[in-house]
Amino acid sequence: MNVVVIGLSHHSSPVELRERFAFAETKIPEALKSLRNLGFAEAVILSTCNRVEIYAATTQEPAATFAELKQFLARWSETAGKPEAGSSRCDDRTAQRAVPTNIGNELYTLAEPQSLQHLFKVACGLDSMVLGETEILGQLKQAYALAQQHGHTGARLNKAFQRAFHVAKHVRTHTSIQRGSVSVASAAVELAEKIFNSLQDREVLVIGAGDTSEKTARALRSRGARSIIVASRSHERAAALANELGGRAVPFDDWAAEFEKIDIVISSTSAPHHILDRAKLEPLMKARKQRPLLLIDIAVPRDIDPAVNFLENVYLYNIDDLQAIADDYLKQRQDEIARCEAIIAEKVKTLLETKNLQPRTSTEGHGLNAAPAKL
Amino acid sequence: MAWFTDRHFFLLAVAVYGLSTVYSVFLWRKGFRKDDHVNYLLLLAAFVLHTVAMVRRGFSINHCPVNNLFEATVFIAWSAAAAYLVIGLLPKLRFLGAFASPVLFAIGVFALMPELDPPHGPTPQFTGALTSLHAATILLAYGAFGLGAAAAGMFLTEQHDLKFHKLRAVLSLLPPIQRLEIVTGRLVLAGFILFTIGLEAGRYLPRAADASYWSDPKVIWSAFMWLVYLALLVSRLALAQSSRRFAYGVIAAFIFLLLTFWGTNLLSPLHQPLHHP
Numbered sequence: 001m002n003v004v005v006i007g008l009s010h011h012s013s014p015v016e017l018r019e020r021f022a023f024a025e026t027k028i029p030e031a032l033k034s035l036r037n038l039g040f041a042e043a044v045i046l047s048t049c050n051r052v053e054i055y056a057a058t059t060q061e062p063a064a065t066f067a068e069l070k071q072f073l074a075r076w077s078e079t080a081g082k083p084e085a086g087s088s089r090c091d092d093r094t095a096q097r098a099v100p101t102n103i104g105n106e107l108y109t110l111a112e113p114q115s116l117q118h119l120f121k122v123a124c125g126l127d128s129m130v131l132g133e134t135e136i137l138g139q140l141k142q143a144y145a146l147a148q149q150h151g152h153t154g155a156r157l158n159k160a161f162q163r164a165f166h167v168a169k170h171v172r173t174h175t176s177i178q179r180g181s182v183s184v185a186s187a188a189v190e191l192a193e194k195i196f197n198s199l200q201d202r203e204v205l206v207i208g209a210g211d212t213s214e215k216t217a218r219a220l221r222s223r224g225a226r227s228i229i230v231a232s233r234s235h236e237r238a239a240a241l242a243n244e245l246g247g248r249a250v251p252f253d254d255w256a257a258e259f260e261k262i263d264i265v266i267s268s269t270s271a272p273h274h275i276l277d278r279a280k281l282e283p284l285m286k287a288r289k290q291r292p293l294l295l296i297d298i299a300v301p302r303d304i305d306p307a308v309n310f311l312e313n314v315y316l317y318n319i320d321d322l323q324a325i326a327d328d329y330l331k332q333r334q335d336e337i338a339r340c341e342a343i344i345a346e347k348v349k350t351l352l353e354t355k356n357l358q359p360r361t362s363t364e365g366h367g368l369n370a371a372p373a374k375l
Numbered sequence: 376m377a378w379f380t381d382r383h384f385f386l387l388a389v390a391v392y393g394l395s396t397v398y399s400v401f402l403w404r405k406g407f408r409k410d411d412h413v414n415y416l417l418l419l420a421a422f423v424l425h426t427v428a429m430v431r432r433g434f435s436i437n438h439c440p441v442n443n444l445f446e447a448t449v450f451i452a453w454s455a456a457a458a459y460l461v462i463g464l465l466p467k468l469r470f471l472g473a474f475a476s477p478v479l480f481a482i483g484v485f486a487l488m489p490e491l492d493p494p495h496g497p498t499p500q501f502t503g504a505l506t507s508l509h510a511a512t513i514l515l516a517y518g519a520f521g522l523g524a525a526a527a528g529m530f531l532t533e534q535h536d537l538k539f540h541k542l543r544a545v546l547s548l549l550p551p552i553q554r555l556e557i558v559t560g561r562l563v564l565a566g567f568i569l570f571t572i573g574l575e576a577g578r579y580l581p582r583a584a585d586a587s588y589w590s591d592p593k594v595i596w597s598a599f600m601w602l603v604y605l606a607l608l609v610s611r612l613a614l615a616q617s618s619r620r621f622a623y624g625v626i627a628a629f630i631f632l633l634l635t636f637w638g639t640n641l642l643s644p645l646h647q648p649l650h651h652p
Contacts, residue, residue, distance in 0.1 A: 180546070190545055194537060197553040290617055292553060309538065312617045321540050328542050 001156045004062055005115040006069045006107060007046075007053030010129050013106035021077050023047035028143075031076055032152040038068060042154040044147040044161065046122075048139050050129050055119060057156035062111035070107065113348050116160060120344045123168040124177065132177040132333045137168050160351070167347045174343070177336045180329030185215040187325040188296050188317070189223055192264055195292050195315055200224040205262040207231050207255050208269030209241045212298050212319075216266050221245055229262065231255035233269070259284040264294045267303040277305035285311055296322070381435065382487075384428035385449060389483035391421035392452075396480045399473035406543035407470050414472045415463050421479070422456045429453055439507040444640055447514055448486035452479050454518025455525075458562070462522070467550040468558065474525040474532075482521070482633070505576055513573030513597075517632065519566030520604070523559050524629035527622035530555040534619060556618045560611060563625055567604045574601060596639040603628050 008018055023031055028045050035043040035056065042057035054073070058065050110118050118127070123140055125132045144161045147153050153161070172178050181187040189199075196202055202225045206217045209232040217228050228247030231254065232238035238249035250258060269275060276295070285293065295316040297304040302318055309316040395417040402414060429449060432440040440446040456479055463469045533552050536544035549555075574597055589595070607624045610616035616624075 187545070191537075194533070194545055194549075194551050195553060197551055197557065312619060315537050317540065324540075325542060325545050328546065332546075 001042075001057045001059050002062070002112045003055060003057050003115045003119070003156060003160050004065050004069075004112075005053055005055050005110045005118055006066055006073070007051060008106050008108065009051035009053070009127065011127070012108055017106055018050070018052060021052045021073060023052065023076075025146075028146055029150045032147055032150055034076070035072065036152060038072060040069075041152075042157040043152050044144050044157060046140060046143040048136065051122070051127075053122075055115070055157065055160075057154065057160075062109070065111075066109040069109075073107070113352055116348045116351060117344055119160060119164045120167045120347060121341075123164040124171045124340055124344070125168075126177070126337060126340055126344075130182055131330065131337075132179075132182075134172075134178060137165070141165065159355075163347065163351050167344060170347075171340050171343055175336045175339050177333050177340050180332060182326050182330045182333065183215075184212055184298065184319065184322045184326055185219045187322045187329075188216045188266070189219045191296075191315075191317060191322070191325070192220065192294055193223070195294055196263065198224070201226045202263040203227050203229065203258075203261050204247075204264045204266065205229045205231065205255060205258050206241070207252075207265065207267040207275070207303065208299065209234070209237050210268035210298070213266045213268040214241060214245075216296065216298070217241075217245055220264065225264070229255075229258050231258075256280070256284065260287050262293075263291065264296070266296045266298065268298045269303050270299070271303060272301060274305040275303045276308065278307045278311065281308050281311060281314065285314065298322070381428040381431035384424050384431065385483070386487065388421045388424035388428060389480065389487060391417055391424060392476055392480040392483050395421065395472065395476035399476050402470070402473045407473070407547035407549050412469075414476070415460075415469055418456060418463070418472050418476060418479075419460060422453075422460060425449070425453050425456060439511060444637060445486050447510065447640075448482060448636075450511070450514040451517040451521065452482040452486065454515040455479060455482075455521040456518075458518060458522045459525075462558070467548070467554070470547075470549055471522075471526055471529060471558075474529045475522060478521050478525050485633075485637075505580055509573050509576040509580060511573075512569045512576065516566040516569035516573060517636075519562050519569060520625075520629050520632060523562035523566060524626045526555055526559040526562060527625040530559060530622045531619065531626075534622075552618075556622075559622060559625055560608075563604060564608060567601075567608060570601060570604065574598075593639045596635060600628070600632060603631075 008021060010018070023045055025047070028047070031045055032043055035054070039060075040056045040058060044055040046053045046055070054069055056065070056069065060068075121127045123137055125134060125136055128136050140161075144153070144157075148158070181190045192199060192202070199220065202220070204217055204220050204225050204227070206213050206228060209230060217225075217230075221228060228242065228245040230238040230242040230245070230247060230249045231252050232241070232249075233252050235249060235251065238252075241247075242249040265276075267275070290313050292313045292315065295304055295308065295314065297316065297318045300319065304316060304318075306316065306318075308314055395414055398414055398417060429440050429446075432446060432449075436442065440450065455475065459472055459475045463472055529549065530552055533544060533547075533549050533555065535541075536547075537552065577594075577597075607621065607628060610624075611618075611621045
């Protein structure tokens, strides 16, 4: 029995095409049942924002298998194209997408050993849009659990998926593929963690409620920042954001009055000039008793005069500085790809060797939901 | 093995401190990115040799080995190494070893100068529990000041990197600067308390009837050092002195202590009774 995979991802197709094939989560058990009726006793469907993939174990020749799976995808997308009450993990409109007129070369088809290598790479985040991200592993586990729960996995897929999860853990522990922040918001959080002993009890002031500042504030909040104060020219927007982040809004002209308490400032106003300069900050720092202050200026043009960085205990970072941190981490992750691939190749080889050593039995292919082999 | 004396053990310990210093340079150049245990283990190995040297010396004189400058200097380095090995159990503070090993190596090389370790007479020059308490607490205090200076060096390095947006500030595994600031302050405070206890114990030590206490160079120097560290702590804790200046102060005070410790000891009749009959 061989593991095969058919699918499309952000590498091979645009979102307009991917959304046509996306499976609503509630419809996956039904789709798996259809696959079983076609003779695919073992199958897992992974449907996320960036990929739609079917993993199946089959005794058929790969060419015939792929032809059948392509037809299944085409038929399924036509059926699912009708408006229905299905939920999607990415977009609620998925169920109302247009019916595809044809399936082009965007679909990739892989047989062993490439299919297993692909599965392991997906689990490790090597095939993700954000290299090394971990969300995909959770989604893969969820997809596998769903298939297993409905009795659509057997000895072959159980072993392949369990091994994929094991490899993902191994790669995370032994390489730097998941290390560091590759977004501006997470780079800002990491920076704050290099300055403050702990982010617990830190107060954050958000000046101007832009998208990146919101993400940064949210990331700080998730790491334990005590409260978020939002000051925006639009008080309604400030209040909405503050409410969302569990903080409070203050009038834009009063933000300086908050300096005595706060530790981190995220500024992203559309002001054409500096809203904070050295002359203004110097007395504020005295009032703060020289406690460290992290200033994150993500506005263009910049909100904060670069000269404030010369003040004691003030750390100023602008959007380029944060992007440089994120880029460097990304480069580090890219440098780790070869190591990860070597680990994956080794693990696939071991898995296939184990498979070849196992005697074929008459029950092969019918051992659905058999306990996963010890890895 | 009788020819292999405590000094040989200490020499080996200093060699391992030296190895750790060289390794620390590599860690520095690599930007402290990997939390490896090599440096910690090197310092642990050096500490074991160091301890063996001190124990052997202690048994050979049947007394706490703090009777001459060699023994005193060895004790300072030992207390700093011991403090590091405890602090280094916290992964985030393990890199403190990279800053401590050059200090330990320098102190070790200094201690090995033959003039610092003249042969003992038939009996140790100093005996008694109070003398041991006096010497041990003061030398432990110096060890804490030394490790505080290493933490201050680490703080200044990281603060400089953060200020000037060096990527290694974020990419390294060094602890947050605020934690280093806290560690430095606590080490100096601990050292200051030990120093105070040691000096207080010294006041009650028996001395020759004609020996003057307050005119002894070492006593004056010790009182001066006590005031220096008191000023550093007051400026930091009560006057909110900037952390950068505090760190510079801690480093400068320890360098001054190291440079003048030997000289004032030689000039002191109270601490060199055989040379000042």
